[in-house]
Amino acid sequence: MTAAELDAVRLTLALAGTTTLILMLLGTPLAWWLSRRRGNLPALVEALVAMPLILPPTVLGFYLLLMLAPDSAVGALWQRLTGQQLAFSFSALVIGSVIYSLPFVVQPLQAAFARVPTTLLQAAATLGATPLDQFRSVVAPLCRRSFLVAACLGFAHTVGEFGVILMIGGNIPGETRVVSVALYDYVESLQFAEAHRLAGGLVVFSLLLLFLLYRNNGRPRADQQ
Amino acid sequence: MTAAELDAVRLTLALAGTTTLILMLLGTPLAWWLSRRRGNLPALVEALVAMPLILPPTVLGFYLLLMLAPDSAVGALWQRLTGQQLAFSFSALVIGSVIYSLPFVVQPLQAAFARVPTTLLQAAATLGATPLDQFRSVVAPLCRRSFLVAACLGFAHTVGEFGVILMIGGNIPGETRVVSVALYDYVESLQFAEAHRLAGGLVVFSLLLLFLLYRNNGRPRADQQ
């Protein structure tokens, strides 16, 4: 593996890791809220969360670029706060990936949360558990597998994403040039041997990781009740 | 809306519709099988299903193109059977979309199926329901919402996809030029006004559709048990 590729791998892992972390932190309460409420507002929020799915990544990336550019409100604010430009930075990639991958995290979590029996939460409440405690001690362990699925989808999708990332990241080596973009570069510049190698490595690595994850987190009996 | 755009919309709906249909038909038994088995084979299959997530769409498209080309095994077989070339046909788009969107359908369904209480299936079995009948009369209605989520994710993702489609579809107007590709063309050729218009239409339409869907299929009580 070349040094440039190593750079790209490092960057990809950092990006996917950060994104997944933020996604889980953000997506969990959102999904919980959505799963417990019904009405117009939640339905609207739910639809909004699904929006990034509809737009082609480059197009979404284009709009994100408009949003994050230095002359936009968000971009300007960021620049005032951090002194750095937002667009074409690692932070921009994280923001883009979070928005893009949000539905992959929220939707499975929401479906899982909705199926946690209210009766168990009631039992926990009578035993002195506050709602947060109920979530931590009952909902979370019962939905372990769905958390896994959500994190996997979020992570994998961030790894595989490149349209948005290319657009708002700018393919800058060591900064925003992640594996998917590098792979794209290889294919675009007809370096098929390198492309095969990188793609093969990516596939084998992910396959192994997912395989181990899925095997050891099979279908626990506890999840079925 | 121009005639060309209308063509693209028509094509997109046809593609996403067909793909979603096939995805549900294919993904449901697959997810069911995965949710009821544990061991190495299911874990491997599960990991394989998630693979398309990892690869950037254009790269995936490139490999798919190699797979579907007339001199490949699949392409040749197809040509012998149908007399038509597979690559750059609507069928190729469907195949590509199905592969690409499979994880979005299988994963939420699998998580939902895993949480259907075995006790209910046992009750159904003692009442004379065969496994297929149990699925139809117990699992399916209990997982109604997850089917909705899966179909939405699959549909939306097919609509939004363009890397794979561009690669194996060839951007042929009226045949493989779907909305996402048209939108991409607008952005690429600096026709921003058109891009905004098309993207806006897409977003508003989808938002409305999803909103209505989610509102009327809130969180049914029955799903919670």
Add this chain to the structure above:
Amino acid sequence: MSALDLALRCAGADGFALDITERLSLTGVTAVFGASGSGKTTLLECVAGLRAPEPGSRIAFDDETWVDTGHSLPPWRRGIGYVFQDARLFPHLDVRGNLTYGQRRKVSAKGPTLAQVCAWLGLQDLLHRAPDTLSAGQRQRVSMGRALLAAPRLLLLDEPLANLDGDSRRQCLAALRHAIAASRIPALYVSHDAEEVSHLADRLLILAAGRVTEHGSMLDLSSRIDSALAKDEQAAAIVHCQLAAHDSPFGLSELHCEGNSLWVNHLPGEIGSLHRLRIPARDVSLCRELPRDTSILNILPVQLDEIEPGDAPRLLVRLRAGEQFLLARITRKSATALQLKVGDKLFAQIKSTALLTETAEPA
């Protein structure tokens, strides 16, 4: 005669293992009795095909092999009706949908109608309700109705009346008796309630720690003082009688039992018909002289047949009345005071108010 042949081994957690080799006769009701955790539910689940017994196990229903080496008939082809300890209603169907679930899938043309079952179990007003708006007792009744409507060849009932109050309990018990008698479905009936069981059961299977400790006809087992049944507070003997007369003004019926009269609650039936009576041991007291001017209507001359040994405060004694036996539970103090010994001629007093319980079928 049809029978359920069992040669079962099925392990549970912590070294528990159900281990049964038994031939259960398939007419009427077989009660399954045993302490919490003794394997009653496990037995029913194995018979239903919901739990796989260990290799080498065999289950045959009449001439049909259900389980044998390398073969297991799936539950949905065994034609059973299972009333689960938890009701297990389908949450996405209303009561009507739950009730007719099995009916729509039944293979035989027999079986009661929806209207009949609703009337028996008092479900008419609940048909459109969702299961999660039902009270526990209501759920349990729906679950019974669902099993009955499937027109099964074998009923498996796991404490179906546990959550019911006295009235509903009596009503449902009557419904079960009726359904079982009318359609001649054999049943395995798990219960913790000896009285409930004696109303319904013809045979008794007692489990302890996964093994059969007793198995036999209700009649035989209930007249023994050394059976597990006798230890129960509700121990009772069962006697055969013939309906002799009706006393309509007082709402009673007169039965003849070994030449003596017994007065019981009005029994439907023709003069001369045969009946089985359950006589709880705790309702029987003994005197050496014929008591007079007492509110107790039923006094039988008996001979003391057997006295439970041991020095517990209370004893069970077996009394012979002609060819049949009664049980009486008395204090050891009384036994000593009366100087009871085998062979004594005594009078057994039985409160007629206690004799309200005719058992399952006319014998």
Add this chain to the structure above:
Amino acid sequence: MSALDLALRCAGADGFALDITERLSLTGVTAVFGASGSGKTTLLECVAGLRAPEPGSRIAFDDETWVDTGHSLPPWRRGIGYVFQDARLFPHLDVRGNLTYGQRRKVSAKGPTLAQVCAWLGLQDLLHRAPDTLSAGQRQRVSMGRALLAAPRLLLLDEPLANLDGDSRRQCLAALRHAIAASRIPALYVSHDAEEVSHLADRLLILAAGRVTEHGSMLDLSSRIDSALAKDEQAAAIVHCQLAAHDSPFGLSELHCEGNSLWVNHLPGEIGSLHRLRIPARDVSLCRELPRDTSILNILPVQLDEIEPGDAPRLLVRLRAGEQFLLARITRKSATALQLKVGDKLFAQIKSTALLTETAEPA
């Protein structure tokens, strides 16, 4: 004195509405009785805060307002222990995890230890087990233990013993009595079993179709022949007695009740201590003359106080023994034969074997 003040309205499906305005005294156990679907669970859920009553409802526990207009204390701050009709164990925790769930969250330092509760309820061998490998009765016992370990200020028990066999039932009942007596936790106890209730309860609340039909002390209600309780097959009177002597060789104790001796199963307690005895109406028979040479040890001279009117085959009669009352259920035929009328001097025979049931607390 502490009390639970209720002014509740809570609608259910199909026009059902719980409608209660009552002040429940909070010492000892209040039994909640009523037919299936009469609103018992609904009541408990409202008290626990799991179901929101209609606006205008009020619940106050001692001086603490739990529910009032625009205010509702959340369940986790009410300090209750709820034993659900379905056990509701946490499937992802083992038995130990379930038992200690509430214990780890309790606010008071009181409450029994894990070891104590396990011993009471026989859970020692189950601690590492997953809930789905437990039998129904085992699950129910874990659920009880979980509630007790949370050291609640108020126990809500919804048929906790429904799935238990006779022995486990007695064991758990004893455990509950012990826990309630030791920690003086008040309890609302839903049950269908009159006998179970009379062992435990000090007060009785009877519901029918969502409304309170009777509410009062167990003692008062149980000596009335017109209460809903009297209709039950298990109707019984409760009398106060004083422990007079132990008869160790025979395993009995002698009690004095209004100047008469009653022999019962050996009672733990000192000579002179006060006890409450439950005397089931069906175990009492009447004679005009003092019977002799009988196995019945307990014979009380009584005066006939009241006869249930009507022409049912069986009647309930109330008997005065000094300042206290007994109930007897006899056939109308006997009543007519004996020409019973109010004021008659009679002898009540009570089988001592029936007198095994001391009620909740020494009175």
Add this chain to the structure above:
Amino acid sequence: RVAVAANFRAVLETLAPDFEAADGTALSLSSASTGVLYSQIRHGAPFDVLLAADSERPALLEAEGLGDQRSCYALGQLVLVGSDSLDALANPALSLAIANPATAPYGLAAGQVLARPAYAAGQGRKQVQGNNVVQTWQFWHSGSVDLALVPRSLAGDRGIPVPAAWHDPLRQEALILNSERSTAARRFLAWLGSPPVQARLQAAGYGPCP
């Protein structure tokens, strides 16, 4: 920092070490399609030089004041692959891949070639559009189409050249972007225009700028 059109990246990567050795300045290559690069530069992408695949977008950027000193660094050459003769373009039985005329200059050029009366007979053929020239070449390379009109830089010596007069010149222009490193950028462009480098570009399939 060089923003380079995707199809020029491979060539530039082989040349880059020479410049770095000669000048002592490290090159950082960022590639995307020219359209994407344009959007990025308009929204503040931190590049010093743009090597576009066309002349239109550098001109737009210059007009918007985001850069100056627009210059041609190479001229594209269109070739036909998949046949020995240009006459194949008149055969409707053979399928053809071109780049998207709306977004790629090579596509535009291909369109102009196909518009020639001599090839009118080929109108009914199956014709697919690649998103860019690379994809167009991949279509042909995978065997999915019979013919493709692609740059000579991709085809190597496999294709037959299309006369340059048949289409507008394919000027690939560079632009010095506003940044503090514009002197290094100017040195880079001067080096790119130097005869030895130009010679290597021609070997790679590019023509000299007029």
